[in-house]
Amino acid sequence: MPEPAVQALSxxxxxxxxxxxxxxxxxxxGLLSAVPAAVAVAVGSLPLAGRLGLVAAxxxxxxxxxxxxxxxxxxxxxxxxxxxxAVTALAFVLAAAAMVWPMMAAGIGPLDALLETVSAVTTTGxxxxxxxxxxxxxxxxxxxxxxxxxxxxxxxxxxxxIMRHHSSARRLLExxxxxxxxxxxxxxxxxxxxxxxxxxxxxxxxxxxxxxxPFEALLYALPAAATGGFAPxxxxxxxxxxxxxxxxxxxxxLAAVSxxxxxxxxxxxxxxxxHDEEVRTLLVLVLVVALALALIGRCQQGLDWPxxxxxxxxxxxxxxxxxxxxxxxxxxxxxxxxxxLMLSMTIGGCTGSTAGGLKIVRLxxxxxxVQLxxxxxxxxxRAVLHAQVDDARVEQDMITGALQLLTLWLAVLLLSWLVFLxxxxxxxxxxxxxxxxxxxxxxxxxxxxxxxxxxxxAVLIADMLxxxxxxxxxxxxxxxxxxxxxxxxx
Numbered sequence: 001m002p003e004p005a006v007q008a009l010s011x012x013x014x015x016x017x018x019x020x021x022x023x024x025x026x027x028x029x030g031l032l033s034a035v036p037a038a039v040a041v042a043v044g045s046l047p048l049a050g051r052l053g054l055v056a057a058x059x060x061x062x063x064x065x066x067x068x069x070x071x072x073x074x075x076x077x078x079x080x081x082x083x084x085x086a087v088t089a090l091a092f093v094l095a096a097a098a099m100v101w102p103m104m105a106a107g108i109g110p111l112d113a114l115l116e117t118v119s120a121v122t123t124t125g126x127x128x129x130x131x132x133x134x135x136x137x138x139x140x141x142x143x144x145x146x147x148x149x150x151x152x153x154x155x156x157x158x159x160x161x162i163m164r165h166h167s168s169a170r171r172l173l174e175x176x177x178x179x180x181x182x183x184x185x186x187x188x189x190x191x192x193x194x195x196x197x198x199x200x201x202x203x204x205x206x207x208x209x210x211x212x213x214p215f216e217a218l219l220y221a222l223p224a225a226a227t228g229g230f231a232p233x234x235x236x237x238x239x240x241x242x243x244x245x246x247x248x249x250x251x252x253x254l255a256a257v258s259x260x261x262x263x264x265x266x267x268x269x270x271x272x273x274x275h276d277e278e279v280r281t282l283l284v285l286v287l288v289v290a291l292a293l294a295l296i297g298r299c300q301q302g303l304d305w306p307x308x309x310x311x312x313x314x315x316x317x318x319x320x321x322x323x324x325x326x327x328x329x330x331x332x333x334x335x336x337x338x339x340x341l342m343l344s345m346t347i348g349g350c351t352g353s354t355a356g357g358l359k360i361v362r363l364x365x366x367x368x369x370v371q372l373x374x375x376x377x378x379x380x381x382r383a384v385l386h387a388q389v390d391d392a393r394v395e396q397d398m399i400t401g402a403l404q405l406l407t408l409w410l411a412v413l414l415l416s417w418l419v420f421l422x423x424x425x426x427x428x429x430x431x432x433x434x435x436x437x438x439x440x441x442x443x444x445x446x447x448x449x450x451x452x453x454x455x456x457x458a459v460l461i462a463d464m465l466x467x468x469x470x471x472x473x474x475x476x477x478x479x480x481x482x483x484x485x486x487x488x489x490x
Contacts, residue, residue: 012485013083016069018090021079023066025091025154029098030059032149036102036142045138051102052142059098082482089469089477091154095121096465099146106139111457112450118461120146122468123354125229125324125442126433126460128450133233137215143230144222150468151226151255151354152196156189188260195259196354200225203251210244220244224251227354229324229442236326237314245327249317256282256321256349277390278350278360282320285360289344290316293337300334315443319344322356324442331429331445338432338445345441346409356440356467358409362402364389369399408471412438416459423453437463 037052079087096117103113112128119126120143127143129135203221208214219232231237237245257279264272273279294312297303303311314327319341333341348357368387375385387394413434420430429445436443437460448460466474476482 010481010485011080011082011488013080013086013482014487015483017079018083018086019066020069021083021087022090022094023063023069025087026059026063026066026094028154029091029095030056030061030063032145033059033098036138036145039141039145040138043137043141045105045136048102048105048136048138048142051105055098055102080488082476085469085473085476086482089465089473092118092121092150092465092468093477095146095150095154099142102142103139106135108450111454115448115457115461116143117146118464119442120228120230121150122440122464123147123151123223123226123228123322123356124437124440124464124467125223126437126444126448126464127230128448128452128457130234130449132231135232140219140232144219144228144232147226147228147230148200148222151228152193156192191263192259192352195262196225199251199254199259199262203247206247206251207244210247211241212244220248221251224248224323224325225255225354227252227255227321227323227349227356229318231325236324238327242310245314248325249314252321252323252325253282253286253317256353256355258350258352259354260352261350277364281360281364282350285344285347286313286316286320289320289340292316292340296334296337296340300336301332315341316344319441319443320347320355321349322439322441324436324444326443330432330443335428338428341443342432342435345435345439345443348439358405358439361389362405365394365398365402366406368394405470405472408475409438412463412466412471416463419459420456423456425456433460434463438467440464440467 033052033056037049037056040046040049040052096114099117099120100110100113103116104110106113106116106129108116108128115126115128118124125147132140200221203225204218207217207221207224212220216232219230222228223230229236233239237248240248257273258276261272261276261279290309290312292312293315294305294308297308297311298305301308311328314325317323318325322345330338330341346357347363348359349355351359351361365387368389372385372387376383379385387399413431416434416438417431420434421427425447429447432443432445433447435441447456452460
């Protein structure tokens with residue numbers, strides 16, 4: 001289509017519509033902020049409780065004011081694609097920014113607090129905090145709670161509990177990667193919320209039963225269900241009972257499966273999971289990564305087989321699900337193990353799960369394209385062949401989307417790595433940190449710390465946000481044409 005025709009059909013985002021939609025998410029954030037405020041009161045952390053209470057009131061107040069903007073009827077609101085992407089990006093930015101002042105109660109500066117809150121709400125797990133065993137329990141809960149609601153997604157929570165307009169809810173959910181079927185958007189969001197809440201309750205009970213104290217079990221289980229990776233101690237899972245490590249690893253693996261798929265199990269039986277190609281690929285990838293890590297640990301680090309297999313399985317699940325839990329010091333791993341972990345983190349988990357990364361379905365699409373190219377060499381020229389994933393035809397928009405995201409990912413990774421190298425950071429550790437941030441994985445070789453240069457902290461913050469919204473939403477937010485141009489009537 002000629003450029004003038006494209007411009008004639010293009011519409012800039014309507015600021016009032018974006019603000020009114022974002023207002024509902026702000027109210028949701030305000031309500032969510034009240035939970036850690038109550039916990040802070042319960043454990044006697046009154047200064048943090050005061051900060052959280054004030055932030056919750058401000059968020060709810062700002063949301064209610066924006067909801068009353070003139071000229072916007074929420075019952076008839078129809079979001080454009082660029083508006084929905086902008087709202088999604090703004091939701092994560094504002095969710096992190098709103099918690100900076102409360103997080104500074106941990107004794108850190110604004111930039112460190114921003115890195116911590118972005119890491120929390122994007123379910124990454126990179127942290128600048130040290131001495132967590134002696135930290136304020138309310139701060140530890142705030143981190144875990146932010147990872148929990150960040151794992152499900154603010155848009156999903158809002159669509160499930162607050163949003164009334166079905167078309168707007170559907171468009172918002174589609175920007176987060178949710179695959180909606182014929183069911184309504186709010187019904188889908190509520191189904192996902194119920195599954196997520198059930199998985200969380202199961203995780204807390206199982207970790208508690210594995211020998212962890214109740215409050216500590218909560219601090220481990222919330223990030224596990226969100227595949228977030230924040231732990232209440234500096235050593236992550238190291239030192240925990242074997243049963244607790246096994247439970248948490250299992251929860252992370254379950255959370256990396258598409259959450260709507262569990263709702264179908266009730267109607268169609270467990271065979272739904274067995275026949276899903278993404279789930280099968282996830283299990284294969286975990287086993288391959290675990291065995292590779294175990295072999296490297298045995299041959300290059302001299303571990304005995306039980307220890308090598310144990311660490312390999314725990315790290316394999318953590319990397320493939322982009323959780324960030326670890327049972328050993330990542331900085332002490334062999335370079336080959338770091339490379340395996342980077343590849344695993346980049347791929348990530350299933351679409352519709354809490355896991356990060358590029359998502360397995362996109363890997364399957366790219367593999368099917370290679371397979372299709374090979375098959376074409378052996379068939380007649382006029383033969384019509386199609387790539388399929390899960391018995392569904394791979395459409396052109398899926399191929400285009402996968403290639404676009406892969407290209408953007410590579411660009412972000414290379415540019416971020418270049419900045420680290422220009423600052424004199426060691427090549428392999430800096431690449432590992434950048435991959436971990438962009439994949440929202442959280443495994444760290446130790447570069448992420450309060451001593452890190454401010455510019456490099458800013459790079460990691462940007463990488464985590466880009467990774468969580470799959471880059472495009474953040475680019476739309478920053479793209480001038482999104483805000484400047486001809487607009488539709490509100």
